[in-house]
Ligand SMILES: [Zn+2]
């Protein structure tokens with residue numbers, strides 16, 4: 001900049017009449033030669049004038065004062081006075097909060113903001129503001145406190161601040177909810193089938209088998225499982241040092257760049273200088289803004305705000321002192337739902353939860369919050385991990401991986417005499433819900449055998465399950481209740497805890513026994529109904545309105561059904577009178593389902609025997625039990641059969657009652673129980689158990705089978 005222009009311009013500011021003109025020039029110079037201008041202005045002793053300009057009646061120069069203050073060093077230093085802050089606090093000028101926020105850039109300013117109470121004022125405005133731009137500028141201001149321990153402590157102690165962060169994150173998750181909808185990897189199951197039927201060359205087949213087993217590995221965790229900590233907490237610490245923030249730590253978003261310390265870096269982003277509307281701006285910037293619609297800009301900015309808040313939360317959690325204010329159910333929940341339910345979350349946010357888990361002081365509080373259940377259901381049981389053979393999903397895998405890491409940390413502080421004592425003390429309570437919660441914590445977090453044996457946790461869990469399922473009323477009242485807001489049902493918590501007992505080896509075994517059902521392709525297979533052997537006696541099936549459903553060869557029907565065999569081979573009336581018609585009771589099933597059943601009964605292998613849903617499977621299996629057709633049951637339930645393919649969390653309420661009532665295949669019940677404990681969301685579990693609790697005999701069969709299944713598959717002695 002030529003000669004000493006800034007100095008003279010600064011001097012001229014005292015002349016009120018020429019002020020307008022001078023400010024215009026200064027704005028242009030600020031954009032182009034900030035550093036030189038700053039130096040020259042600060043020598044002109046104009047700080048008093050600039051401050052006075054902020055409090056002028058007209059608001060036209062206020063933004064200029066904020067910009068000058070925010071982007072200078074020398075002149076800012078002269079403006080940083082207690083008098084200025086006091087004057088701001090007592091004024092009613094709308095821009096005063098922005099001005100106060102700008103003080104956050106220096107250590108002096110931050111200390112003054114904190115001690116004068118101005119920081120609390122800014123937090124209050126931040127909380128009530130609905131202006132996106134304004135919120136962004138406050139976030140930028142708060143970010144400067146990262147360098148200031150006392151300031152950060154002040155923020156964490158400020159209830160309004162933490163509440164606002166939680167509220168904003170929840171609102172964001174609600175508005176941009178993007179939860180995975182898992183789908184089956186058809187390419188994978190086709191390969192699986194090919195490997196099994198050995199239609200491939202040996203070498204090729206071996207490679208595929210290996211790939212298959214590798215791929216399945218991710219499924220070998222129980223629904224709530226995580227690796228058991230093998231090391232003492234101290235050792236675990238030294239192996240993976242706790243995250244220590246460095247000033248360079250930042251989110252890869254626009255918020256991050258706005259936190260850059262040099263004014264130049266701020267210029268291209270959401271920085272304060274962006275608001276210099278009447279000064280010529282860079283062409284590039286203009287172009288960029290043109291491309292982005294208003295809606296897109298709003299979305300990007302809302303994301304920036306929430307990411308900024310989460311970033312601050314992550315930083316706050318680094319200081320042990322702050323954890324006492326952050327360990328709250330709503331803080332845990334909002335971070336979990338941000339990670340689980342939004343598109344491309346910043347996974348480093350999980351450090352908030354990990355920090356909570358690593359702090360021994362707060363173990364009891366976290367146990368009482370059911371921290372482990374929140375992590376298990378929210379992160380470990382991410383949607384794509386709850387479907388067998390799901391298309392691989394990085395998001396869900398990452399959620400589960402972080403969830404397990406958090407739990408490992410947490411368990412290392414619970415699985416010792418200190419943490420365990422708290423759990424054991426709960427066992428003496430009269431309230432059975434309390435005792436069950438303690439039993440869940442015990443099973444999930446304590447792995448050390450001697451500590452595990454101190455209280456009868458498993459007995460407690462099974463007793464609770466029996467009690468909850470003993471009547472539909474109990475189920476509704478206790479089974480379906482939640483132990484915290486938006487939490488999983490009580491009964492699904494019990495099942496989840498039991499799931500942890502199943503060994504990976506058992507899951508692997510059961511998964512490998514499970515192939516995929518491919519319906520017959522058109523033009524393949526044989527159908528005796530379409531082309532009955534000539535000269536054979538036929539059996540005609542009709543509905544109760546006498547319409548024909550199907551006509552099948554008598555011999556084949558009798559061979560495959562003990563019921564029809566008994567009916568037509570013995571001295572039954574039908575035989576002697578040569579009536580070859582069977583009337584189907586319509587209430588038992590639809591004519592369409594019965595038609596498929598007759599095709600299956602007649603060993604049909606063409607498309608007419610296609611089973612297309614879980615409900616149909618259940619109906620067909622019931623028919624096959626009713627008409628005593630073991631081969632049809634076997635065909636429905638075997639490892640290539642449709643039942644296992646249609647069996648998943650959402651269909652469990654249809655298939656669990658059927659599986660408990662049938663003996664179609666020796667490993668079927670195991671597969672169904674595995675689906676219950678491993679591949680079902682808490683809603684699925686609740687619906688499935690509700691479907692059977694009407695009938696106490698079925699409930700008894702269920703509990704006995706579950707116990708037997710766990711005993712056969714358990715990691716520990718039952
Ligand atoms: Zn997913």
Ligand SMILES: [Zn+2]
Pocket residue numbers: 526527528529530599604605606607608609
């Ligand atoms: Zn057929």
